Amino acid sequence: MxxxxxxxxxxxxxxxxxxxxxxxxxxxxxxxxxxxxxxxxxxxxxxxxxxxxxxxxxxxxxxxxxxxxxxxxxxxxxxxxxxxxxxxxxxxxxxxxxxxxxxxAKPSMKKIIDNSDEDITIYAATKGAVNQFTKNLALEWAKDNIRANAVAPGPVKTELLGSVMDASEGSRAINAASYITGQVIAVDGGYTA
Ligand SMILES: NC(=O)c1ccc[n+]([C@@H]2O[C@H](COP(=O)([O-])OP(=O)(O)OC[C@H]3O[C@@H](n4cnc5c(N)ncnc54)[C@H](OP(=O)(O)O)[C@@H]3O)[C@@H](O)[C@H]2O)c1
Missing domain, CATH: 3.40.50.720 (NAD(P)-binding Rossmann-like Domain)
Known part of the structure; x- marks a missing residue:
């Protein structure tokens, strides 16, 4: 029971x-x-x-x-x-x-030198900004009971269902937990370890 x-x-x-x-x-x-x-x-x-x-x-x-x-x-x-x-x-x-x-987002694998003026919000820089912004949001909005986290997938072969599912399961796990906020969580099969 x-x-x-x-x-x-x-x-x-x-x-x-x-x-x-x-x-x-x-x-x-x-x-x-x-x-x-x-x-x-x-x-x-x-x-x-x-x-x-x-x-x-x-x-x-x-x-x-x-x-x-x-x-x-x-x-x-x-x-x-x-x-x-x-x-x-x-x-x-x-x-x-x-x-x-x-x-x-528009994933880009360009080398820095290959970016045009139009690209100058460079992909990697925007991802770095998202990580920091996640922490700012988490701190500022905690008082309103709002959590903010970022999922950072490793290279995902989008034609491989398994790795795509892992990235989405990472999002769900963060959502289910109530004590995780302001975190950048790598879902990358150990790539960054
Ligand atoms: N795939 C990877 O290996 C990998 C690794 C690390 C992080 N990520 C991140 O994970 C996220 C998804 O990546 P993905 O590989 O699944 O991308 P994706 O296959 O290119 O799909 C991107 C989705 O976003 C939409 N989209 C793109 N630009 C948009 C815009 N300006 N306004 C509205 N919708 C827009 C696309 O539809 P339309 O083009 O029809 O608008 C599509 O539905 C991105 O933030 C990416 O940076 C991916």
Missing amino acids: AETKLSSVKDKRWSLEGMTALVTGGTRDIGYAIVEELAEFGAAVHICSRNEDDINKCLEEWKSKGFNVTGSVCDILSHEQRKTLIENVSSIFHGKLNILVNNA
Whole structure:
């Protein structure tokens, strides 16, 4: 009996029933896997990307799996479109957002010298900034009971389902834990060790 109670408490810890989530860039690879992970555990999820056809295709797939996922077009580089996205999300989720996964980015493997003027927010620098910003958010928002963490995947061969799933499971584990905030968590198979 005690065991049953314990396992029920543990099951609830992983459950995302009644939670809402926004995943930017949810139409492919790591973002797609994160959406599946969150939806499978019961969250209502909203996604965005720049390609409407891709969004609609994904929404059809998720509908057939019984997942509660909505989506809208947003280029996160546009201030106006970000504003519209948040208005949409606020309306769909009635002002309640539990989880935000800032996943969308344009991975770049360029050498520094090969970057153009337009690229000058260089990929590695933005990732460093995200790590620091995560700590700032965690400290500033702890008083409001909001946690902020970053998942730092190692090189993920996105065609390999296993490594993509690991990256998304890392996100879920952080979400389930209540005492982890301001952390940058490497999900990289020991690459950085
Ligand atoms: N794959 C890796 O090995 C690896 C390693 C470390 C970290 N990461 C990080 O993990 C995240 C996902 O990587 P991934 O490999 O899964 O990327 P990906 O396959 O290129 O997918 C990126 C997703 O973001 C969307 N997106 C890109 N630019 C966007 C924009 N300006 N506005 C809105 N949506 C946008 C894409 O859709 P559209 O293009 O249609 O907009 C797509 O849904 C990124 O933050 C990346 O830096 C990846």
